[in-house]
Amino acid sequence: MASIPHDLAAFLVEAKRRTYAGLDDDATVAMPLLAGSKQLEHRAPPYAYRDIYFGMGFFVGQETVLRDERMIWSMSYSGGARAEITDRDTFLAIYKFLRQALLGVRVEEPYRGPRMFEQDGMVYRNEIEGALDRFHGVETIARHDGAPLYELRYGGGLLR
Incomplete structure (x- = not known):
């Protein structure tokens, strides 16, 4: 097993809270590396975090962490709101709720949000x-009555 830097999880939590979860697309870099993508970044030397994704209703992306300019960790993800959800207000409410859930990211599991979060008639x-060196997961959002609204799958770990 690769050695996990002791402060990597804390850096990930800070980076996630200071990019999409805390700022939405306002954290987007003006000139992303890949045309048509959204690119979010956070730096706290020796670490640098980058999240690049495409799409919105259904999206795919990758988060990376460099330490001293060397890529050490990555997570890829794909998912989004269910295809039958076309109402803009519902769509926006789902992603607003998602950002609230993602603000609850914890050092113990610094991948996405907490195990469970409830607010405004929705359940995350x-x-x-797995662990920080190799993990995978799935996050879902449903109405309190159980009607599914959103699903995302993710996986990643330490690079070696």
Whole structure:
């Protein structure tokens, strides 16, 4: 097993709270590396975090962490709101709720949001397997009555 830097989880939590979860697309870099993408960044030397994704209703992306200019960690993800959700207000409410859930990211599991979060008639669930060096999971959002609204799958770990 690769050695996990002791402060990597704390850096990830800070980076996630200071980019999409805390700022939405306002954290977007003006000139992303990949045309048509959204690119969010956070730096706290020796670390640098970058999240690049495409799409909105259904999206795919990748988060990376450099330490001293060397890529050490990555997570890829894909998902989004259910295809039958076309109402803009519902769509925006789902992503606003998602950002609230993602603000609850914890050092113990610094991948997405907490295991469970409830607010405004919606329930966020995050099922995780593994540890920071190698993990995968699925997050879902449903109405309180159980009607599914959103799903995202993710996985990643330490690069070696």
